Amino acid sequence: MSEQVSASVPALRLEAIVKTFPGVRALDGVSFDVMPGEVHALMGENGAGKSTLMKVLGGIHQPDSGRIIVSETPVKMSSPLEAKHKGIVFIHQELSLAKELTVAENIYLGELPRKRFGLVDWQALFDKTNTILQRLKVGFDARTRVGDLSIANQQMVEIARALTHEAKAVIFDEPTASLTDAEKTVLFEVIDDLKSHGVGIIYISHRMEEIFKITDRISVLRDGQYRGTLETAETTEEDITQLMIGRKLDLTRHASDHELGEVALEVKGLSCGSLYKDISFKVRAGEVVGFYGLVGAGRTEIAETLFGLRTPTGGCIVLEGQEVEISSPVDAINLGISLVPENRKEQGLVLGMNCRDNMTLPQVSDLTAGPFVSDGAEIAIFDHYYDKLEIKTPSWKQQAGNLSGGNQQKIVIGKWLSMHPKVLIVDEPTRGIDVGSKSEIHKLIRDLASQGYAVVVISSEMPEVLQVSDRIVAMYSGRIMREFTSEEVTEDSLIQAISGLGDNSGQAA
Amino acid sequence: MNNESRTRLIKKGAIWGFILFELVFFSVAGSYLSLSESAFMDLDNMLLLLKQSAPIGIIALGMTIIMINGNIDLSVGATYALAAIVMLDSMTWPVFAGFGDWVIPVSWILALMTGVALGAVNGLIVWKTGVDAFIVTLGAMLGYRGLVFMYNGEEPTSHLNWTLVDFAEAQFLGLHTATWFLLAVVGGLWFLMNRTVHGRNAYAIGDNREAAVNAGIRVGPHMMINFMLIGFLAALSAVVFYSESGSVNPNDGELFELWAITAVVLGGTKLTGGAGSIVSTLGGVIAIQLLRKGLGYIGAGTETVNLVIGLILIAVLFLDRQLNIKAKGELKV
Amino acid sequence: MAGGFSRSNIGGLLAKQGILIAFVIFMIGFTIANERFLAPENVMGVVRSSAILGVMALGVTFVVISGNLDLSVGSMMSFSTIVVLDLHDKIGPALAIPAMFAMTLCLGAFIGFLVGYLKLNSLIVTLGMLSAIHGLTLTYSGGKNMDIADKDGTWFAVFGQSSALGIPVPILIFGLLAAVLGMVLAKTPFGRKVYAVGGNGVAATFSGIRRARVVFTCYLLSAFCVATAGLIQASRSLGSQNTVGQGLELEVLAAVILGGASLLGGSGTIFKTIVGVLILGFIQNGLLLVGLQFYAQYVVTWVIIILAVWLDIAAKRGRLLSPIA
Numbered sequence A: 001m002s003e004q005v006s007a008s009v010p011a012l013r014l015e016a017i018v019k020t021f022p023g024v025r026a027l028d029g030v031s032f033d034v035m036p037g038e039v040h041a042l043m044g045e046n047g048a049g050k051s052t053l054m055k056v057l058g059g060i061h062q063p064d065s066g067r068i069i070v071s072e073t074p075v076k077m078s079s080p081l082e083a084k085h086k087g088i089v090f091i092h093q094e095l096s097l098a099k100e101l102t103v104a105e106n107i108y109l110g111e112l113p114r115k116r117f118g119l120v121d122w123q124a125l126f127d128k129t130n131t132i133l134q135r136l137k138v139g140f141d142a143r144t145r146v147g148d149l150s151i152a153n154q155q156m157v158e159i160a161r162a163l164t165h166e167a168k169a170v171i172f173d174e175p176t177a178s179l180t181d182a183e184k185t186v187l188f189e190v191i192d193d194l195k196s197h198g199v200g201i202i203y204i205s206h207r208m209e210e211i212f213k214i215t216d217r218i219s220v221l222r223d224g225q226y227r228g229t230l231e232t233a234e235t236t237e238e239d240i241t242q243l244m245i246g247r248k249l250d251l252t253r254h255a256s257d258h259e260l261g262e263v264a265l266e267v268k269g270l271s272c273g274s275l276y277k278d279i280s281f282k283v284r285a286g287e288v289v290g291f292y293g294l295v296g297a298g299r300t301e302i303a304e305t306l307f308g309l310r311t312p313t314g315g316c317i318v319l320e321g322q323e324v325e326i327s328s329p330v331d332a333i334n335l336g337i338s339l340v341p342e343n344r345k346e347q348g349l350v351l352g353m354n355c356r357d358n359m360t361l362p363q364v365s366d367l368t369a370g371p372f373v374s375d376g377a378e379i380a381i382f383d384h385y386y387d388k389l390e391i392k393t394p395s396w397k398q399q400a401g402n403l404s405g406g407n408q409q410k411i412v413i414g415k416w417l418s419m420h421p422k423v424l425i426v427d428e429p430t431r432g433i434d435v436g437s438k439s440e441i442h443k444l445i446r447d448l449a450s451q452g453y454a455v456v457v458i459s460s461e462m463p464e465v466l467q468v469s470d471r472i473v474a475m476y477s478g479r480i481m482r483e484f485t486s487e488e489v490t491e492d493s494l495i496q497a498i499s500g501l502g503d504n505s506g507q508a509a
Numbered sequence B: 001m002n003n004e005s006r007t008r009l010i011k012k013g014a015i016w017g018f019i020l021f022e023l024v025f026f027s028v029a030g031s032y033l034s035l036s037e038s039a040f041m042d043l044d045n046m047l048l049l050l051k052q053s054a055p056i057g058i059i060a061l062g063m064t065i066i067m068i069n070g071n072i073d074l075s076v077g078a079t080y081a082l083a084a085i086v087m088l089d090s091m092t093w094p095v096f097a098g099f100g101d102w103v104i105p106v107s108w109i110l111a112l113m114t115g116v117a118l119g120a121v122n123g124l125i126v127w128k129t130g131v132d133a134f135i136v137t138l139g140a141m142l143g144y145r146g147l148v149f150m151y152n153g154e155e156p157t158s159h160l161n162w163t164l165v166d167f168a169e170a171q172f173l174g175l176h177t178a179t180w181f182l183l184a185v186v187g188g189l190w191f192l193m194n195r196t197v198h199g200r201n202a203y204a205i206g207d208n209r210e211a212a213v214n215a216g217i218r219v220g221p222h223m224m225i226n227f228m229l230i231g232f233l234a235a236l237s238a239v240v241f242y243s244e245s246g247s248v249n250p251n252d253g254e255l256f257e258l259w260a261i262t263a264v265v266l267g268g269t270k271l272t273g274g275a276g277s278i279v280s281t282l283g284g285v286i287a288i289q290l291l292r293k294g295l296g297y298i299g300a301g302t303e304t305v306n307l308v309i310g311l312i313l314i315a316v317l318f319l320d321r322q323l324n325i326k327a328k329g330e331l332k333v
Numbered sequence C: 001m002a003g004g005f006s007r008s009n010i011g012g013l014l015a016k017q018g019i020l021i022a023f024v025i026f027m028i029g030f031t032i033a034n035e036r037f038l039a040p041e042n043v044m045g046v047v048r049s050s051a052i053l054g055v056m057a058l059g060v061t062f063v064v065i066s067g068n069l070d071l072s073v074g075s076m077m078s079f080s081t082i083v084v085l086d087l088h089d090k091i092g093p094a095l096a097i098p099a100m101f102a103m104t105l106c107l108g109a110f111i112g113f114l115v116g117y118l119k120l121n122s123l124i125v126t127l128g129m130l131s132a133i134h135g136l137t138l139t140y141s142g143g144k145n146m147d148i149a150d151k152d153g154t155w156f157a158v159f160g161q162s163s164a165l166g167i168p169v170p171i172l173i174f175g176l177l178a179a180v181l182g183m184v185l186a187k188t189p190f191g192r193k194v195y196a197v198g199g200n201g202v203a204a205t206f207s208g209i210r211r212a213r214v215v216f217t218c219y220l221l222s223a224f225c226v227a228t229a230g231l232i233q234a235s236r237s238l239g240s241q242n243t244v245g246q247g248l249e250l251e252v253l254a255a256v257i258l259g260g261a262s263l264l265g266g267s268g269t270i271f272k273t274i275v276g277v278l279i280l281g282f283i284q285n286g287l288l289l290v291g292l293q294f295y296a297q298y299v300v301t302w303v304i305i306i307l308a309v310w311l312d313i314a315a316k317r318g319r320l321l322s323p324i325a
Helices: A050-057 A080-085 A103-107 A122-136 A151-162 A181-196 A208-214 A237-245 A299-306 A329-335 A344-348 A355-366 A375-388 A405-417 A435-450 A462-468 A491-498 B002-033 B043-068 B076-090 B094-129 B133-152 B162-169 B177-195 B197-207 B209-214 B219-245 B256-266 B278-297 B302-327 C002-033 C040-065 C073-091 C093-117 C122-141 C155-161 C169-187 C189-199 C201-206 C211-237 C248-258 C270-289 C296-317
Strands: A012-021 A024-034 A039-043 A065-070 A073-075 A088-091 A169-173 A200-204 A217-222 A225-231 A263-272 A276-284 A288-292 A314-319 A322-324 A337-340 A423-427 A454-459 A471-476 A479-485
Touching (some): A012 A050, A039 A050, A039 A208, A080 B209, A088 A151, A103 A151, A151 A181, A263 A454, A355 A375, A405 A423, A435 A462, A454 A462, A471 A491, B002 B278, B002 B302, B076 B219, B076 B256, B094 B162, B094 C296, B133 C248, B162 B177, B177 B197, B177 B278, B197 B209, B256 C122, C040 C248, C073 C122, C073 C211, C093 C211, C155 C169, C155 C211, C169 C270, C189 C211
Parallel strands (some): A088 A169, A288 A454, A288 A471
Antiparallel strands (some): A217 A225, A314 A322
16 A cells, blocks of 8 residues: 655654743653654653653644654644644544544544535545455444444544554554553554554553563653663663663662551452452551552552442451441541542642642541631641641642642642541552652652551552552452562562463462 | 443434323323313324424524534524514615515525624634633623614514515415424434534534544634524524514513523433434424423413423433443442 | 743733722723712612622522532522512411521422432533423412512511611621621631532542532522522512513523633632622613613623633633634
């Protein structure tokens, strides 16, 4: 189908791209190139500038300076549609599909083939779509309603969009986040197919095993700057990490130096429909238990159940030796369970509310003088955690939405510490937070444990669980695969366990 | 996913099932309760029902495309009244004195242009200011109504043109003129929403606005066209109704927006946009009209109609939610 | 940087106080045009005639801040008025008033149950209730106007017609209710929860706030305000049509929006709502005083609502025109 492009001319070349937002230099002279038929990984910490760069490439943002060159032609793109016409296609992490429309309409969204008088040429539309779908070897046809497809198939629709024009470069942003293994295999076949047609591919992912499996080269961004390109075959995970964070990753485990207390929380055979089954574990006072697994393994759902947001279908929860029933967050809070949720902006904070009010929200009914909220009591709480957590904000009056991710997370943590819980559950504590704040939060979690809190940490980042946990529970597809102590755990065994490869024998009760 | 398809099918069929239920119920209940000699499902009665559905129906169909597009229009009732005044009043303007009956098409065009212009104002404001359509049209509802009152104070505006009345009262192939207009609008809008690029893009915008923008669809002009269309349809509804009645009160059309939205929601159009069907809205309109007539037939007054329609609207919302909840185990938030 | 700083300051000022500034400009303009405008009796007259709208707007402010709408307040007010007038002759005013409040609160509780506990869309629920309550009122009254038989021999007129300390009672009721509800919203734990639920309902739930209960209570408060407004209305006229409150729901909403509450919830104050109510009242009055016809106020209100909301979001996004392509 595609003309064979000479392999010496890059499919896509970036030259000194600069993009600033008020107060931030999001991209600071980024340059690299992607050859035809190459899978080029783009890596970097959250906030390193990957998504801004992708938006520049996708035509959503315009660069302040620098050039984008597609097959030797410098291009300027003012919209995603224009980017597509210039040969750059962006496959979003969050699917951007209209679910009520057909597959064909989604693939040709914004450029439906027309007949006279603005009529849609359905025949042409379905024919063209079916040709593309055949090439992708998918099991649905052009007239299917997108909302009826599985997530993986919806992703295929996104990918099919890339094939409507002779794409020179296709950008995948975390494409495997919600795919099963079988679906991943199909995706990788598609990527191979694109490669063989001479398309250059930019592949963004945090998953090292995928990076090593399918990419040819790896470029790394840090703080908006280009940090170098590595040949995948000649590099190691440590080299990449070092480029990404600017230093050797500190993988020292914080061994507990304090005595553990009584069992604070025990979960026995807990199940919740198809989300997770037969979950049993214990957390002792002063202990940090890490839950590690892929997105969708059921970890967050367990936390939500413990916090009264889901109704379990079986099993029981025992808190300090007493079997308890938790049917709402209010119950959970009264029993001494706190949850720092996964999604800070949607679940953790009222962004339009000031920092202090956010922090005191769960106990505002108790902070009263007469019928009114006591200003003094609230400020006292805020000041205490402002100092203790080293929150950086000009004043408590600042809207939570104006704070940086790390400081927002500290507000949420402060909110729950001020409730003096027995069990603190922290879901993805450092998602979207810069490296500096990350290590502060890790240290904080360890400190909390040494003060006698029972802490559950849920994380998708291996270094994080390894660093903070006394024990690690590995989950796969709604089940606990294995439980590790911090002495026995190795990265390999952990990866095996969360990919469903580990044996079940290690499951402790 | 089969489950979801089935749910969708149930939803699509629900309104017609409900109409069937109403027909049976009122026929049976009527045979015990009604004082009238004729059966409820009398042909003349049904034809009259279609005719009476036309004014609200035409507006509700316009509301459907507005809501599919992800907006709402509260100003339709005022637009309806203003277009009616323009039509009736313009027939008496001295400029058109020598036109004879040719004044009829001229006044129609003036009325329709009024509707389009008022819709365009709403559309332009929504597009250019980014203020939510709910607020824009809430304001316009007051503003346009103000214009209605400023036109002729609290006096009714009247003009009877007998040629026009004859036309409006005529029946062709058994159906009244108003019914033909209603059916033409159903056909036209169905074609627009299902066969044209504008219609499909309007669905896409309501469904996933960001995706539409990213795909290069220009959201503003599409919204603008839809607002102009609903303005046109509100005016058309006025043209259809007042050609026959010949007199408009400045309060006419009040609460039309609520009736129209009720019909649209009964027809299953999603409040958040992206899904909905012209034909189902027709079902919603007929269901409401059946209810009015049926309750009247078994001896209940308008008060019961209001009560029942309000409660049915809430019940529909409740059932819709129950259907959706069963589809997936939800978080308790 | 300095230039941007001062500009954002002006933008911020406009966004925060724009409606107050507009209010002041209007007042000055009308005063120049007609010196009677700011005369005490005129001001008192305006506030007095705004009292019913104002009382209803207080309750709706709670509902809007909690992230919902209430389109049923108009027909609910008709209901209260009709009921209290009817019961006045049947069981006497002393019993009629609490009975009417109880019935209106039941309606509010029903809406609160549907929106709060069943989580149904408030726009459609209250739209349905607008129609249903209207039907209820018509059923109750049999479609006839309701009048008190002995209009001179009842103390019932005190709420609408008399004055205390030289201030008309409707203004006193409005002022008192505004003060109490203003304190509830700004100072109590419940008020804080209303803001949290409207600002981010999910985060509020994750913080252990019983969202359904908060929404439910907001609708109860709204119904209470409506009942109070119905009482004033009934007492003022001592007779009423079934449609006395028709259309008020949108005027009330206009006042609340004019005060700067966002329909998305989480923002707004009682004070701002009062400003919104007074703006509507003074514009109506001012336009009449400068000789414009009564209905011109609707057109002016339209323009003001759009401008107020437009400037508000323009200041927030930092540019006048929307980025919609």
